[in-house]
Amino acid sequence: xxxxxxxxxxxxxxxxxxxxxxxxxxxxxxxxxFVPHNxxxxxxxxxxxxxxxxxxHTKEGSNKPPWLNLTNNQNGSFIFEFENYSDLQECRDFVGxxxxxxxxxxxxxxxxxxxEQLSAAEMxxxxxxxxxxxxxxxxxxxxxxxxxxxxTEFWATRKKLLDREASKKTKQRLGFKSAMISDIKPSTDGxxxxxxxxxxxEVILQIFAEKPAxxxxxxxxxxxxxxxALKQFFxxxxxxxxxxxxxxxxxxxxxxxxxxxLHSTKNSIAAAAEAAExxxxxxxxxxxxxxxxxxxxxxxxxxPTLDMExxxxxxxxxxxxxxxxxxxxxxxxxxxxxxxxxxxSQDINRHAAVVLEGxxxxxxxxxxxxxxxxxxxxxxxxxxxxxxTKAVAEALAQSKQKSSNKGESxxxxxxERLDRLSRMTEIEDLQGPNTLPLAPLCIKDPRxxxxxxxxxxxxxxxxxxxxxxxxxxxxxxxxxxxSLRESISSIKAMGLKEPIFKPEVxxxxxxxxTNSISNTKYHIGKNPQESVLDRLPRKTKEELLHHWxxxxxxxxxxxxxxxxxxxxxxxxxxxLKDAMSNIYPQLEEIKGSVPSELRHQVSLLVRPMHxxxxxxxxxYEASMQKRxxxxxxxxxxxx
Amino acid sequence: xxxxxxxxxxDDVSLxxxxxxxxxxxxxxSSLSFSQFLSHVLAFLNAILTLNQLxxxxxxxxxxxxxxxxxxxxxxLNRSFENxxxxxxxxxxLQKLEExxxxxxxxxxxxxEGKIKSSLFSGSLSMALCYIQRVFRSGALHPHPRIxxxxxxxxxxxxxxxxxxxxxxxxxxxxxxxxxxxxxxNSAFLQxxxxxxxxxxxxxxxxxxxxxxxxxxxxxxxxSRSFIHLPKPVGVDFRASCFCHKNTIDMxxxxxxxxxxxxxxxxxxxxxGSVFGQAQSEAASASDKKRKTPET
Numbered sequence: 001x002x003x004x005x006x007x008x009x010x011x012x013x014x015x016x017x018x019x020x021x022x023x024x025x026x027x028x029x030x031x032x033x034f035v036p037h038n039x040x041x042x043x044x045x046x047x048x049x050x051x052x053x054x055x056x057h058t059k060e061g062s063n064k065p066p067w068l069n070l071t072n073n074q075n076g077s078f079i080f081e082f083e084n085y086s087d088l089q090e091c092r093d094f095v096g097x098x099x100x101x102x103x104x105x106x107x108x109x110x111x112x113x114x115x116e117q118l119s120a121a122e123m124x125x126x127x128x129x130x131x132x133x134x135x136x137x138x139x140x141x142x143x144x145x146x147x148x149x150x151x152t153e154f155w156a157t158r159k160k161l162l163d164r165e166a167s168k169k170t171k172q173r174l175g176f177k178s179a180m181i182s183d184i185k186p187s188t189d190g191x192x193x194x195x196x197x198x199x200x201x202e203v204i205l206q207i208f209a210e211k212p213a214x215x216x217x218x219x220x221x222x223x224x225x226x227x228x229a230l231k232q233f234f235x236x237x238x239x240x241x242x243x244x245x246x247x248x249x250x251x252x253x254x255x256x257x258x259x260x261x262l263h264s265t266k267n268s269i270a271a272a273a274e275a276a277e278x279x280x281x282x283x284x285x286x287x288x289x290x291x292x293x294x295x296x297x298x299x300x301x302x303x304p305t306l307d308m309e310x311x312x313x314x315x316x317x318x319x320x321x322x323x324x325x326x327x328x329x330x331x332x333x334x335x336x337x338x339x340x341x342x343x344x345s346q347d348i349n350r351h352a353a354v355v356l357e358g359x360x361x362x363x364x365x366x367x368x369x370x371x372x373x374x375x376x377x378x379x380x381x382x383x384x385x386x387x388x389t390k391a392v393a394e395a396l397a398q399s400k401q402k403s404s405n406k407g408e409s410x411x412x413x414x415x416e417r418l419d420r421l422s423r424m425t426e427i428e429d430l431q432g433p434n435t436l437p438l439a440p441l442c443i444k445d446p447r448x449x450x451x452x453x454x455x456x457x458x459x460x461x462x463x464x465x466x467x468x469x470x471x472x473x474x475x476x477x478x479x480x481x482x483s484l485r486e487s488i489s490s491i492k493a494m495g496l497k498e499p500i501f502k503p504e505v506x507x508x509x510x511x512x513x514t515n516s517i518s519n520t521k522y523h524i525g526k527n528p529q530e531s532v533l534d535r536l537p538r539k540t541k542e543e544l545l546h547h548w549x550x551x552x553x554x555x556x557x558x559x560x561x562x563x564x565x566x567x568x569x570x571x572x573x574x575x576l577k578d579a580m581s582n583i584y585p586q587l588e589e590i591k592g593s594v595p596s597e598l599r600h601q602v603s604l605l606v607r608p609m610h611x612x613x614x615x616x617x618x619x620y621e622a623s624m625q626k627r628x629x630x631x632x633x634x635x636x637x638x639x
Numbered sequence: 640x641x642x643x644x645x646x647x648x649x650d651d652v653s654l655x656x657x658x659x660x661x662x663x664x665x666x667x668x669s670s671l672s673f674s675q676f677l678s679h680v681l682a683f684l685n686a687i688l689t690l691n692q693l694x695x696x697x698x699x700x701x702x703x704x705x706x707x708x709x710x711x712x713x714x715x716l717n718r719s720f721e722n723x724x725x726x727x728x729x730x731x732x733l734q735k736l737e738e739x740x741x742x743x744x745x746x747x748x749x750x751x752e753g754k755i756k757s758s759l760f761s762g763s764l765s766m767a768l769c770y771i772q773r774v775f776r777s778g779a780l781h782p783h784p785r786i787x788x789x790x791x792x793x794x795x796x797x798x799x800x801x802x803x804x805x806x807x808x809x810x811x812x813x814x815x816x817x818x819x820x821x822x823x824x825n826s827a828f829l830q831x832x833x834x835x836x837x838x839x840x841x842x843x844x845x846x847x848x849x850x851x852x853x854x855x856x857x858x859x860x861x862x863s864r865s866f867i868h869l870p871k872p873v874g875v876d877f878r879a880s881c882f883c884h885k886n887t888i889d890m891x892x893x894x895x896x897x898x899x900x901x902x903x904x905x906x907x908x909x910x911x912g913s914v915f916g917q918a919q920s921e922a923a924s925a926s927d928k929k930r931k932t933p934e935t
């Protein structure tokens with residue numbers, strides 16, 4: 001052991017919120033000694049180590065100060081705040097050693113913290129979550145640091161949160177790059193004529209995917225280094241494997257890039273000449289026959305009723321490259337060498353198809369460096385430093401095999417085509433009348449409608465209006481109009497009444513109006529937008545909300561631990577119950593702190609909290625009684 | 640536009656269109672006499688015109704058989720009515736009102752006796768909206784219009800569709816309809832009109848103090864309303880009139896095609912002719928039968 005004691009400067013805190021007493025902490029194997037700098041202050045501490053049950057500490061990187069929390073066997077705790085994390089670490093290790101030593105004697109060494117073995121990534125995730133969510137952080141601080149809940153318990157209820165964070169990354173698979181292979185420009189170093197191509201497995205995979213002929217050639221020419229089983233697979237697969245012309249990987253790629261070079265020069269005569277000389281080179285220069293057959297298949301699958309001629313006007317593909325410069329050279333059209341020509345649009349289309357298909361296999365090989373030394377007249381010299389190219393080629397072959405199996409299943413496509421053709425062709429003469437059995441919507445002339453209703457209206461509404469109106473019906477129209485005209489002429493003769501009304505009446509009106517307005521204004525709960533919480537002081541509101549979340553957290557854990565089957569759960573429920581009973585006085589305190597006119601509101605808000613806590617504690621007590629009754633019957637029953 | 644030649648309208652300039660209920664059957668039974676009512680209203684109109692120099696008042700009489708404009712403060716006043724006892728404005732209004740009543744009475748002679756005693760509220764509301772539309776189209780600058788209904792006669796359920804249409808068009812052109820109900824029952828139409836258009840509805844308890852109510856609740860311009868606590872209704876009567884019997888109902892059947900309201904289940908919508916809950920094939924024959932016997 002390095003030392004028999006540790007001495008550090010620290011602050012001793014009785015609670016988390018306590019600012020702390022600065023002093024010196026000295027730990028030996030037997031006891032913990034804390035002497036405050038100020039001899040008069042009360043924080044002096046002298047505890048024997050055997051009373052210490054366990055320790056907790058804040059993590060480096062969390063935004064908490066370096067705290068060490070030593071719990072004693074009376075459920076009390078000593079909190080020390082250190083100046084930095086290295087001090088904390090040293091003390092923590094020391095306490096750990098002492099506790100481990102003591103553990104050999106006592107029955108349980110420390111409170112188990114399985115989360116101590118957590119991976120760094122997991123830890124980071126938790127810290128990140130805590131930092132992002134201040135409410136979560138508050139809860140964590142309140143319950144985990146005070147020992148009501150353990151770290152694992154706290155996070156166990158938030159598995160979803162952790163999972164969601166973790167699963168965010170792997171959702172999307174990487175596809176092919178949209179850049180075309182022809183964009184891979186060789187790099188030259190000005191002095192010599194050496195051209196270096198950098199081939200990565202990525203690029204090779206893409207070449208194979210876009211040019212099945214190259215892929216086939218690679219499989220057949222380049223000697224197989226893979227074990228027999230795989231080789232058998234390939235020979236049995238649809239890929240024709242002729243083992244005669246064996247080539248090294250380097251020569252293969254050299255030939256490939258040479259062919260590419262010939263393409264890029266757009267010199268089809270030269271290409272044709274070279275192809276005549278070299279049989280293998282010709283493979284790269286010719287039109288890809290696999291692609292051609294695939295295209296034929298695809299065309300066969302096209303809906304036969306589709307009028308493809310109609311689109312021909314929009315089609316530019318029959319024009320050779322339609323005037324686009326490729327690699328800076330304008331293409332010369334020479335029909336006899338058509339075989340050795342590829343059009344840009346073909347390349348683009350093929351590339352687009354491969355990119356859209358996506359990649360079936362994800363490779364993570366190290367980069368392959370194929371350096372091509374291109375000296376003077378295209379004497380290419382290739383260094384291939386990788387065997388994994390083979391693996392790339394083979395895996396691709398495998399995935400192709402799978403998809404082609406799928407495609408094979410539509411063997412009777414021709415019949416299907418005929419069926420569809422007959423279904424789609426409509427012979428109008430033979431069709432029945434195509435009218436749906438629906439009544440047409442007709443809005444009648446509203447006047448017409450209302451006239452017909454008049455009689456009804458008269459009868460029914462005449463019944464509905466009783467009372468005074470009925471009596472007054474006795475007056476004839478003439479009489480009523482006469483009285484009305486009379487009153488007008490009386491005003492005309494007398495002028496306006498002066499004053500219009502008495503001041504007392506105005507007073508009455510005002511009183512009634514203000515009364516009714518103030519009544520409706522303070523009608524609580526009438527307006528859904530206005531919450532009762534908003535009218536409380538900010539601090540009270542926040543406290544109430546925090547208590548709610550805290551109570552919910554405790555209750556969640558409390559109810560989740562029933563039925564109690566282990567001692568661990570028993571201890572946990574006890575801890576939770578203590579924490580819950582601590583909330584009661586806090587709620588009372590909030591009630592007391594608000595002004596009297598809001599107290600009623602607050603108590604209304606607090607009541608459901610009380611009810612939830614009461615229910616939990618009631619359940620706790622009932623189950624305790626049952627337990628004690630049971631254990632009375634069977635003294636050495638289960639724990 | 641004599642009163643507003645410069646058209647420099649601030650946000651507190653109002654155009655108040657007052658719909659005056661002149662239903663003789665109501666006024667002959669009301670506790671408030673028509674002359675008292677008129678003196679309250681005339682004083683109120685005068686007050687509005689004096690609140691802002693550019694304020695404009697239009698009065699439409701809602702009669703029993705017809706409606707008409709009886710006063711427009713923007714038109715030139717006829718000096719011949721001047722008699723020294725009251726302002727020219729009042730005397731000209733009274734003169735027009737008297738003429739209107741005579742016309743209205745002449746119309747009523749052709750009507751059968753025993754008809755329900757509701758005024759032609761839908762008509763006057765439409766006229767008010769037409770007037771306001773004309774003001775809207777007069778130029779970019781215009782006073783802020785609002786409608787004030789002073790009604791005492793009960794709702795005429797047969798006008799339900801027309802009134803609701805007028806209310807919705809007022810809502811569309813954001814013209815609030817204020818309403819002051821003077822009768823004994825409360826009016827569902829006026830409550831809904833004010834609720835939908837964002838106006839104020841009030842039923843004064845003490846009709847002797849009508850002027851005070853009008854001044855306190857309905858005199859403020861629309862801009863100032865946002866700063867003032869006006870009485871809010873405790874609840875709104877949202878009941879509708881059924882299309883078949885014109886009853887006021889709180890629960891009924893609604894046509895899924897044209898949203899017509901019925902108090903009873905019908906086989907066929909009488910407004911749009913849609914057939915309910917029947918096989919489609921029977922529709923044609925059923926509709927023919929129905930047409931001969933209009934409604935039961």
